[in-house]
Amino acid sequence: MIWIALTVVALTLGAALLVLLLDNLLAAVAAASVVSLGVSVMFVILQAPDVAMTEAAVGAGLSSLILALALRRLGLIRLAVGGDAGNDDA
Amino acid sequence: MRSLATLLFLGGLVFLLTILTGALPFGEPPMLVGDAIQKAAADEVGAANFVTAVVLAYRGLDTLGELSILFAAATAGGLVLGSAQGGSNRRPAGFIMRAGTDLLFPLLLVVGLYIVMHGHLTPGGGFQGGVVLAAAFFLPLLARPSETLSHAWLSLVEGLAGTAFIAIGALALLDDKAFLTPLLNKGVLGELVSGGSLPLLYLAVGLKVGAELASLLSRLASDEATS
Numbered sequence: 001m002i003w004i005a006l007t008v009v010a011l012t013l014g015a016a017l018l019v020l021l022l023d024n025l026l027a028a029v030a031a032a033s034v035v036s037l038g039v040s041v042m043f044v045i046l047q048a049p050d051v052a053m054t055e056a057a058v059g060a061g062l063s064s065l066i067l068a069l070a071l072r073r074l075g076l077i078r079l080a081v082g083g084d085a086g087n088d089d090a
Numbered sequence: 091m092r093s094l095a096t097l098l099f100l101g102g103l104v105f106l107l108t109i110l111t112g113a114l115p116f117g118e119p120p121m122l123v124g125d126a127i128q129k130a131a132a133d134e135v136g137a138a139n140f141v142t143a144v145v146l147a148y149r150g151l152d153t154l155g156e157l158s159i160l161f162a163a164a165t166a167g168g169l170v171l172g173s174a175q176g177g178s179n180r181r182p183a184g185f186i187m188r189a190g191t192d193l194l195f196p197l198l199l200v201v202g203l204y205i206v207m208h209g210h211l212t213p214g215g216g217f218q219g220g221v222v223l224a225a226a227f228f229l230p231l232l233a234r235p236s237e238t239l240s241h242a243w244l245s246l247v248e249g250l251a252g253t254a255f256i257a258i259g260a261l262a263l264l265d266d267k268a269f270l271t272p273l274l275n276k277g278v279l280g281e282l283v284s285g286g287s288l289p290l291l292y293l294a295v296g297l298k299v300g301a302e303l304a305s306l307l308s309r310l311a312s313d314e315a316t317s
Contacts, residue, residue: 049213050141053205057221062303065225069310
């Protein structure tokens, strides 16, 4: 069990570092979602399923969705696919 | 230079916190509330999930505060984002997104309602289930941007759910009990219809949270008001 916990902690810390280091804002949002997912797995390991469900639903799902939508609304999403980057924003 | 100063500041903060927490005795004084609630909750409240017993019965007022904070946040968000009229004029999403949405919508609806309805039995409850419900109703907007959610209906559901929560809490006052004291028959521990008024309270919480968040998400997804 301790190895699972250590792996999850390493994953969470790595994702948290990625949030700071990534240039692509959408990728940073995804990394922040991974941080929440790791934290929610830690809550399961610590036998707090209620908190884990809240963290998974709100932290990993909703807040990253809101951040991504805010990025889209502000026109900050730069997708490196195809040639029409920047034409998709509002 | 600035990052060096930040690093120094953070190091000092960590040092200070380590000294402070190192001097505090760990686990002293022992918390007696948890044990007391675990002994008493099954008889007093009748909810198999003791977390729900704490959230809705022992600390129901805190949940009302949480709801009002969420309401204030959603209202402020709606105020900043403006009214969402007429959806977005983005292209519809691709086939995989649309087919996946059609598949996921009923699944998310069932899972969300399940989490809300079984909040007094299993982990989960109104807040978690409400978020899942909001996601279920938001997904079709991602797949077909021209569609909109009816904000009149969402406001109606939200207002009625919030009123129902307060009304159920106030009903206990008629009985000379404290605000939000669980009412009704407790039933058998662990059955779906048990725990008195707790499932009703969680249903109200779930509907309120779901409607609020769905409205906030649809406002965020819609285009900027151009007029």
